[in-house]
Amino acid sequence: MSVWAFGLNHTTAPLDLRGRFAFALDQIAPTLQSLRSSFASGRHPAVEAAIISTCNRTEIYCAADHAAALDHAVGWLAESGGVAPALLRSHAYTLHNDAVARHAFRVASGLDSMVLGEAQILGQMKDAVRAAESAGALGSTLNQLFQRSFAVAKEVRTATEIGAHSISMAAAAVRLASQLFEDIRETRVLFVGAGEMIDLAATHFAAKEPKSITIANRTLERGEKLATRFGGTAMRLADLPARLADFDIVVSCTASTLPLIGLGAVERALKQRKHRPMFMVDLAVPRDIEPEVKALEDVYLYTVDDLAQVVQQGQANRQAAVAQAEVIIDAGVQNFMHWLGQRGTVPLIQQLNAQTDEWRAAELARARKLLAKGESVDAVLEALSRGLTQKMLHGALAELHAGDAAARAQTAQTISRLFLRSEPRKER
Known part of the structure; x- marks a missing residue:
């Protein structure tokens, strides 16, 4: 049994390509079932699989006895994203065995994130593992890999200061907005979506006490629940185009596969605002805001990739913590590979x-x-x-x-080692 991973992330692939392979959490289980069905039809039975999909990465983890299973998975993923396998490979990475363990441990610990030391990825990985379990796609090998990832991440958090002073995407957005607006307290903020990322962003902006906070969500009840926490109001997503001009700051992060805020809607909003500036942050992958909006005057649009430079500030101050974390990860990799190696002797035992x-x-x-x-x-x-x-x-x-x-000589050595082990002498 061997393990391998194939993926693309914020360091290897542009935003729009990553968007083609983004899977919402509720899509992971059926997607895994589709992948495993394709393995079976391709004569690659008994393949364990898991998918981790965030705004920064999409990765497929597999455990199988079949080396050809990797090529099959790459072809399947390329087809699901509507791109040629060669294009996908040119922006992706392939990892095997100990490299997979090291990568998974680094991801869980926040060392492979755009925001060094961020903790959100650990929760996303746990959600992905639960989805794989519910799909019946997680076997003993991948389960061990991920459970050890979580244990290593916990040790890294406890034993190092890797998360100290980390700047989240939400905090970076607030910092950029403060550079545009003299006083955030005079702004009206709209959040599109009601998921974890929007919750985090709203928390950061609410600390600056803006004039108003509004949550636009497809499900009004969920939007109202989040808005109540911040003393804000909620609105239906369908009302967004008509009300866009009311807001100075727009932060969007939904699971929509198509942009929710188009160029035309923003142009009309700017006209109504008499070209007062709008600050827009698109944290979604795929995009929630059409990329052409960035070319408009009086609009300051940032994507997750645009925020990279901001969130990496202060990274040098945490290099000592990174070195400590890598030592913990090295030990975790050795332990996992020892366990994986022993798995080969289980049938003989x-x-x-x-x-x-x-x-x-x-x-x-x-x-x-x-x-x-x-x-x-x-x-x-x-x-x-x-x-x-x-x-x-x-x-x-x-x-x-x-x-x-x-x-016979080789057999004699083996038999001597196995059957003629003398007991160590006890000291008197």
Whole structure:
């Protein structure tokens, strides 16, 4: 059994390409079922699989005995995103065994994120693992990989200061907005969506006490629930085009596969605002705001990739923590690879246990018959022990008399190591 991963992230692929392979959390289970069905039809049975999909990455993790399963998964993913496999490969990375473990541990620990040390990815990974479990796609190997990832991440958080002073996407958005508007307290802020990222962004902006906070969401009830926490109001997503001009700051992050805010809607809003500036942040992958909006005057549009430079400030101050984290991760990788290596001997161990149980049962049955015939206990025990010994040594002794001289010498060394282990002397 080997493990491998194939993926693309914010360092290897542009935003629009990542958007083609973004899966909402509720899409992961059916997507995994589709992937595993394609494996079965492609004669690659018994493939464990999991998908991690965030605004910064989409990664497929698999455990299989089939080397060709990787090529199959790449072709499947390329087809699902509507791109050529060669294009996908040119922006992706492929990892095997210990490299997979190291990568998964670094991702869970926040070392591979756009925001060094951010904690949100750990929750996203746990959600992805639960989705894989619900789809029946997670076997013992991947389960071990991810559970060890979570354990390593916890140790990194506890033993290092990797998360200290980290700047989140939401905090970066507030920082940029403060550079545009002299006083955030005089602005009206609109949040599009009601998920975890919007919750985080609203928390950061609310701390600056803007004039108003509005949540636009497809489900009004959910929007109202979030808005109540920040003393704001909610509106239906369908009303967004008509009310866009009311807001100075717009932060959007939904699971929509198509842009929700188009060029025309923003142009009309600017006209109504008499070209007062609008600050817009699109945290969604795929995009919620059409990219052409960025070219408009009086609009300051930032995507997740645009925020990279801001969130990386202060990264040098955490390099000592990174070095500590890497030591913890190295130990975790070694432990996982040791466990994975032992997995190869499990069938042999099972066969040995079954064989010895069969011998034991046979000798016990013979011993009971001898006792029933009136044989003495000592004689029966002697016969039982001799029978078990002969059965256990028969194969080894036969091998010592088989093959050429070189083979016999090698067999002799192996048998000596296995059967002639002397007990260490006890000090007096």
